[in-house]
Amino acid sequence: MGAKRKNSGDGDGSSNGDGKEVKKAKKKESMAESLLPSMIKNKEKRSEVHAKLKHQKKLEKRKKAKAREAAEKRALDLGEEPPPKSIPRTIENTREFDETICMPDDEELFAGNDADEFAPVLNQELTPKILITTCRFNSTRGPAFISDLLSVIPNSVYYKRGTYDLKKIVEYAKNKDFSFVIVVHTNRREPDALLMIGLPNGPTAHFKVSNLVLRKDIKNHGNPTSHNPELIMNNFTTRLGHRIGRLFQSLFPQDPNFRGRRVVTFHNQRDFIFFRHHRYIFETKESKQVSSKGKNAKTDKDEGSSEPKVIARLQECGPRFTLKLRSLQHGTFDSKGGEFEWVHKPEMDTSRRRFFL
Template sequence: MGGDNNKRKRSESEGGGEEPPPEKKMEILPSMIKNKEKRSAVHAKLKQQKKLEKRKKAKARDAAEKRALELGEEPPAKKIPKTIENTREVDETICKPDDEELFAGNDADEFSSILKREMNPKILITTCRFHSSRGPEFIKELLSVIPNATYYKRGTYDLKKIVEYANKKDFTSLIVVHTNRREPDALLIIGLPSGPTAHFKLSKLVLRKDIKSLFPQEPNFRGRRVVTFHNQRDFIFFRHHRYIFEEKEAKQIESKGKKTKDANGESGPKGKVIARLQECGPRFTLKLISLQHGTFDTKGGEYEWVHKVLDLTFTNQFILYIGVISFCS
């Protein structure tokens, strides 16, 4: 037994045993190179290689489609690029368009009459008792954004009295702009006649005059503007844009001294119509602080939820309501 072990050890030492696995070459990344010039050169080389591979794959794909068309076969299926939307995991809590429970809940919603277009929104906008110079400027721009809105000075009236007055005048919503240290910092939106009441924190306000633009400040927005309420991470980002159409001359391609011609046999540059957005303002950010059942009542009011116990269902519900009183024309 000892002799067999010695023979086995001798044969392994002479190369008769198993060969060790080959070592893998370590890939050198541009970020691992300390020298700036060498790092830039390696990065440019890798970028060029990726570009050539992409072009090679595109040519092979076009050739396969052309070959399939010549043979009367179906071209190969196009690969769908991976995006955030098609790779998102299915969430069972997301409501679907054909959800019967969702439509049944809409009938009992506080804004069902507006969502069903049984009544037109009528908005009353006012301020807190002590407002600053930027408060009226902000309200003036809100009046240009929200249709069928009216501004009333607060004066010394109590907010409950204003709610009663708004109900008598058939207003559907009351918006109170609160200011602090000469800056609007909150919005109180009260649904009439029976609530709910939402308290939003307002931040990062930029008025229209502060947004630099090459266009006049009083353009004709008829049919050319859009108001956006974007909900992301419990914040509502408000943006006001107008879209414009421009016609640009397309570059004329010439091959071997011959000018290209269009379908009518005429040569010359072709116009290309493009659309782009121009921000008009105001611009601000909202964060929902509380949602109160019924109209405004600080003492005996019932809160459906408050800050740090946020339910996105109510946020999305109020965004939908705000989207109804705004417009996209």
């Protein structure tokens, strides 16, 4: 009897031991699942956990997509409205609240438009006339960039800088009835900044230039004509952005010639202003119309008829570059005693979701 009890006790002990091992294994698995890959010191184990998490996320995403498609199909079959599509969270639609965002019913804003420095050009009382020059130390790509700008901006002329001070150039441009002075600054043989000086009373905007691609470097580029271009201004939503948008608009005549099919775009995204210059082309192509007899009726000659179809496409003319506003100054250029409306400072970049334009 004693031996039997001992055997039965051994059996109970082994079963209890197996249960403890199972519990330990489950505990380890749950701990491994709760651990982040960055918390694991072992490289192989870390990569293994990361791959497992990535695979699980992929499976969950696929499962949600299938469920969404099934719900949409079910709703269409029943004649009901499909469930609304979820809007992905982006930096743009989760931007920080800004009190200076312009509203369509802002009477103060529209009243200020009639009294600002750009009103004569935008109200078509004055035709813009642009003087383009360089910094004192020019580079090889500077003149090529200026040549492209001259083909983009109507009524623009290039004057060689020489040794003249910028204030003297501004006074000369005022006397010659220019509406803007644009200075192309270069650094290490590459244009890296634009200074736009409004005349006669300012303002002066300083932009950083990046990602410059000249016309000759764009594959299958088009050659622009001398027609006045259309303007597209995107996402200039704040008071500052509205002012910068009007500054860009005042560089161009406000009577676009649609026969030229030229489009100049200033697209603001996350305070980066993307410049593009296109022309749109209309092409006539023949599209085959299949008859109602179906695809199997291949023997009939009259099974399909070709009809002309007009297709519109874009051809980039260049140049292509990105602008970043550094400062906006009251009046014409004054590096010492000038009063600034807005200046970008490093301490402003506290959040990725904070935008100023």
